[in-house]
Amino acid sequence: MITWYTGFRGRGLRALTWDRVDLEQGAVTFNRLKRQEVEREIVIADDVVRLFKRLNEIKVDDCDWVFPSRRALSGVCGHLDVLDRLPTTAADDLRHLWMSTAREVAPRHVHRWLAQQTMTDNDLRMLGHYGAPTHDEQLRSANSIAAAIIAQFGITPSSVIELKRKHA
Numbered sequence: 617m618i619t620w621y622t623g624f625r626g627r628g629l630r631a632l633t634w635d636r637v638d639l640e641q642g643a644v645t646f647n648r649l650k651r652q653e654v655e656r657e658i659v660i661a662d663d664v665v666r667l668f669k670r671l672n673e674i675k676v677d678d679c680d681w682v683f684p685s686r687r688a689l690s691g692v693c694g695h696l697d698v699l700d701r702l703p704t705t706a707a708d709d710l711r712h713l714w715m716s717t718a719r720e721v722a723p724r725h726v727h728r729w730l731a732q733q734t735m736t737d738n739d740l741r742m743l744g745h746y747g748a749p750t751h752d753e754q755l756r757s758a759n760s761i762a763a764a765i766i767a768q769f770g771i772t773p774s775s776v777i778e779l780k781r782k783h784a
Contacts, residue, residue, distance in 0.1 A: 617667055618664055618667055618668075619710045619711060619714070620710050620713075620714070620765065621660070621661050621663055621664045621667075621714075621758075621761075621762045621765070622658075622660060622661070622664055622714065622730070622758070623710075623711045623714030623715055623718065623730065623731050623761075624644075624711075624732065625711065625732060626711075628646055628647075628732070629683070630683045631681075632644065632646075632681070632682040632683065633680040633681055633682065634672070634675065634680055634681075634682060635680065637668055637672075637682060639665060639668060639669055639672065641659075641751070642659055642660055642662070642664075642665045642755065643657050643658060643659045643660065643751070644657070644658050644660055644668075645657045645658075646658065646732060656729070656732060656748075657748070658729070658730055658732065658754065659730075659751050659754035659755045659758055660758055661755075661758040661759045661761070661762040662755075662759055662762075663759075663762050664758070664762070668682070676693060678693070679693040680693075681693060711731075713765065714731070714761065714765065715727070715731060717761055717764045717765050717768065718730065718731065718757075718761045720764065721757075721760045721761055721764045722757035722760055722761055723753075723757065725749065726749045726753055726754060726757040727757060727761070729748065729749050729754065730754060730757060730758060730761075
């Protein structure tokens with residue numbers, strides 16, 4: 617569901633730790649994507665903040681991962697990709713849906729920022745002196761994208777299975 621609302625890349629999302637999630641500000645900070653970039657703080661939609669708060673309520677004790685593996689090696693908890701070697705799934709389909717919707721309802725430079733894409737010269741010019749969309753601009757866009765996705769399907773998905781049943 618977080619991918620549904622954010623378009624985040626699967627591997628980066630699954631490797632996320634709680635120290636990178638700011639529930640008060642409603643933002644997630646990702647490590648830099650390329651050598652020339654700095655880490656990127658991305659504001660998330662209100663619906664996503666609620667999902668992260670629920671995940672925080674049920675988090676595994678003594679584990680920093682937002683999405684921990686159920687297995688531990690030598691008593692150490694890892695994230696899903698590290699221990700479970702998850703194969704590539706159709707999660708990218710959700711990212712593509714998010715990107716298509718984002719292009720329709722959010723300014724290009726903001727949706728590219730939210731999608732963790734490398735910014736082009738034109739995008740950087742739109743960002744101006746500070747080099748990042750404002751918190752409010754990101755939040756407005758993130759909420760608009762989430763609302764547009766819900767409107768496309770007429771439901772708030774509770775699971776991938778429900779989504780498939782609705783649109784098979």
